[in-house]
Amino acid sequence: MAGSPFGAPTAAPAPDGQxxxxxGPEQWNETVKRKYVKEKKIGxxxxxxxxxxxMRHDPSTLVAIKKxxxxxDYRDGMPPAAVREMKYLQELRHPNIxxxxxxFGTGVDTLxxxxxxxxxxxxxxxxxxxxxxxxGVADIKAWMGMLTRAVWFCHSNYVLHRDIKPNNLLIAxxxxxxxADFGLAQSFADPGRRMTANVITRWYRPPELLFGAxxxxxxxxxxxxxxxxxxxxxxxxxxxGDSEFEQIALICKxxxxxxEENWPGVTQLRDYTVPSEVVPVWGKEAYMGRFxxxxxxxxxxxxxxxxxxxxxxxxxxxxxQHRWWRADPKPTPxxxxxxxxxxxxxxxxxxKRKNGLLxxxxxxxxxxxxxxxxxxxxK
Amino acid sequence: xxxxxxxxxxxSQYLLWSFSPSQLASIRENTxxxxxxxxxxxxxxxxxxxxxxxxxxxxxANTPDPEGSSTPALPEFLTPAEEALLVTFYxxxxxxxxxxxxxxxxxxxxxxxxxxxxYVVNSIMTYPPQEMLIVAxxxxxxxxxxxxxxSEFGKTFGKENPDxxxxxxxxxCQGLRFALEVxxxxxALKGAVMELGLLPDIEASRLAAAERRAREILRFxxxxxxxxxxxxxxxxxxxxxxxADRGLAERLxxxxxxxxxxxxxxxxxxxxxxxxxxxxxxxxxxxxATRVGGEEDKATIIGSHVRDKVLGAIEACRDMLAKELPxxxxxxxxxTVYKAQLQPLRxxxxxxxxxxxxxxxxxxxxxxxxxxxxxDSDDEDDLDGQARGGGGGGGGGGTTLEEDGAVFGDAANLKxxxxxxxxxxxxxxxxxxxxx
Numbered sequence: 001m002a003g004s005p006f007g008a009p010t011a012a013p014a015p016d017g018q019x020x021x022x023x024g025p026e027q028w029n030e031t032v033k034r035k036y037v038k039e040k041k042i043g044x045x046x047x048x049x050x051x052x053x054x055m056r057h058d059p060s061t062l063v064a065i066k067k068x069x070x071x072x073d074y075r076d077g078m079p080p081a082a083v084r085e086m087k088y089l090q091e092l093r094h095p096n097i098x099x100x101x102x103x104f105g106t107g108v109d110t111l112x113x114x115x116x117x118x119x120x121x122x123x124x125x126x127x128x129x130x131x132x133x134x135x136g137v138a139d140i141k142a143w144m145g146m147l148t149r150a151v152w153f154c155h156s157n158y159v160l161h162r163d164i165k166p167n168n169l170l171i172a173x174x175x176x177x178x179x180a181d182f183g184l185a186q187s188f189a190d191p192g193r194r195m196t197a198n199v200i201t202r203w204y205r206p207p208e209l210l211f212g213a214x215x216x217x218x219x220x221x222x223x224x225x226x227x228x229x230x231x232x233x234x235x236x237x238x239x240x241g242d243s244e245f246e247q248i249a250l251i252c253k254x255x256x257x258x259x260e261e262n263w264p265g266v267t268q269l270r271d272y273t274v275p276s277e278v279v280p281v282w283g284k285e286a287y288m289g290r291f292x293x294x295x296x297x298x299x300x301x302x303x304x305x306x307x308x309x310x311x312x313x314x315x316x317x318x319x320x321q322h323r324w325w326r327a328d329p330k331p332t333p334x335x336x337x338x339x340x341x342x343x344x345x346x347x348x349x350x351x352k353r354k355n356g357l358l359x360x361x362x363x364x365x366x367x368x369x370x371x372x373x374x375x376x377x378x379k
Numbered sequence: 380x381x382x383x384x385x386x387x388x389x390x391s392q393y394l395l396w397s398f399s400p401s402q403l404a405s406i407r408e409n410t411x412x413x414x415x416x417x418x419x420x421x422x423x424x425x426x427x428x429x430x431x432x433x434x435x436x437x438x439x440a441n442t443p444d445p446e447g448s449s450t451p452a453l454p455e456f457l458t459p460a461e462e463a464l465l466v467t468f469y470x471x472x473x474x475x476x477x478x479x480x481x482x483x484x485x486x487x488x489x490x491x492x493x494x495x496x497x498y499v500v501n502s503i504m505t506y507p508p509q510e511m512l513i514v515a516x517x518x519x520x521x522x523x524x525x526x527x528x529x530s531e532f533g534k535t536f537g538k539e540n541p542d543x544x545x546x547x548x549x550x551x552c553q554g555l556r557f558a559l560e561v562x563x564x565x566x567a568l569k570g571a572v573m574e575l576g577l578l579p580d581i582e583a584s585r586l587a588a589a590e591r592r593a594r595e596i597l598r599f600x601x602x603x604x605x606x607x608x609x610x611x612x613x614x615x616x617x618x619x620x621x622x623a624d625r626g627l628a629e630r631l632x633x634x635x636x637x638x639x640x641x642x643x644x645x646x647x648x649x650x651x652x653x654x655x656x657x658x659x660x661x662x663x664x665x666x667x668a669t670r671v672g673g674e675e676d677k678a679t680i681i682g683s684h685v686r687d688k689v690l691g692a693i694e695a696c697r698d699m700l701a702k703e704l705p706x707x708x709x710x711x712x713x714x715t716v717y718k719a720q721l722q723p724l725r726x727x728x729x730x731x732x733x734x735x736x737x738x739x740x741x742x743x744x745x746x747x748x749x750x751x752x753x754x755d756s757d758d759e760d761d762l763d764g765q766a767r768g769g770g771g772g773g774g775g776g777g778t779t780l781e782e783d784g785a786v787f788g789d790a791a792n793l794k795x796x797x798x799x800x801x802x803x804x805x806x807x808x809x810x811x812x813x814x815x
Contacts, residue, residue: 075541077521077545078518108747156386
């Protein structure tokens, strides 16, 4: 007999007077749920709560269970972030992408994502802990390699992540970096279909989105990768704008002013405005001072990912072919990468956050509320 | 990078929702049988006088009421074949509703696919297809990255109460095993047309006509047949193109499978890779994931000897689509057909619906009450086991996928997708990382 996707449905058990009986898919759901035991809560946020858990039959195998909360401000059923995360994580299996092990429902209609347990915090923690965490070029190369492979894998599966930043890069027990939080992810659109420009946390947002582009591709994620690269080197956010206007101003100042000459068509973008003083695009040499730690090859790669014109920006695939990866020093083996303890709370914090926001925007400083996402029409 | 076939074999569409015809028939029989027995049990346990579908039954499921007299006679149930016919009818209704709401081809196709998937593992006697098709359209929008407001969406379909639709959303999702992605063939068609357009001897007008017709077919034929369960998007696309213009489809296949292997390594016909390229009517789930790399693999992917297998699959798919060409839209709305074939089945369906589940809003309300009884605040206890300190590190990567296999049947043989240990060194050497 052929297997049903749910195992063989069986007749409903006898009712006990209180419970609704379980039909095939519900029994399957129970079976999945029973595979795990929930332990303590390790994070609580507006979008989800995160729990540590383990496999029932093997308590040494830990998992993270992300329980999606019902949103008071979203009345249209299952929230977009949950739908996106479920859709894309279900399909993407890669060592550098957080693995969705199972999904199940609890209560009436509460979603639970069972994710691999990543206890060593995230890249942001390592970057920020300047006093206790020391790292060098070989470490940066290893982390960047893992990030770039994750992004390349997403793009080669026609998925845009749209929220790449250091605290979405979680670290597994073995040091492997995993791209997480697919709540803003989206398939590459067909040519002509408009997408929202209001994605990617501001400091990591590329100029085309700041200018309101509604048609875009993998280059938006590559810009974010460049920002992470720069941040890993200087250990502070490269372009921390307080507003979108300031974000554009910082890009113009530190990278160059987007103009018709270096980016044909840019002035036609809906929100194109730049400071009046035009700064020529900086050459590689200009980066050597601040970013030279990664060597001339590393800076070459950085500059190529920082191309203002998204059509000229290097792709994730091309990044992986760059000579820097093969130049000395070789990337640090992941087991030997710098790490720090006490990451559990941080995984909880990372997984519960709303997407596309900086920590400060999520926290008590409520003044800066992220722009509402425009999800487009049901067309 | 793995070839497209290898990537497709990682998709939920392949892992969870592809079956051979006999597998599919068998699952549908199981679903039908399970629904019959569950509904029979629920009907028998209903107090004859009460219309409250949720009143507590007093006798166990299959035992006749001791008083005897109050046991209602069981209705005649739909057969699997009758269910299949009605699902097809409701799929055509879904497509009409999607047209009515001016939805995109992708959304309509995704909605139709998830509707049909849902009714592989659920019976239409259990959950009402008329309502679920609207739920599928709503969720189809979401699965395609659009997030409509429920009130506006509801208005389009004359559903003033959002709960009429939302009550079925989670149910649908669970029925889909939380796998929301549907791989549609529309983009493949665009690609095929672009490739054919590069050939010097193909007239633009012929190509345009073929594309129009093929698209028209893709918007209907594979959606109301089982094509999505049996064939890959590119096979469906090629079958549609072949129905539109057989010469063009054959030309494209010739151009694609052009590789003539060097004499040495040409035994690829039986490798999993060539199996996948020709995933015919019986996709093999046991094929281990293969890694595709060098030149020698080309022969197993685009070698000319693979072509015949591909042609076989496309021909079979073509036969399936030919049974429901776009002109058949009228068949499904034809009054005479409706009266003769469909109305009797709908009447039959009305008499054998699940008393507990055919009302989605009522069902959700009952679930809420049940949940509230169980725990006033939350469902935290759902997962509780003995809370343990848990031993040390250990990422979740080692979760037993074998167990998935046991739960899901062999459809989900995910072994081989694990991020391998032991690949560390390789990972450092190759910027693209170790094989998946």
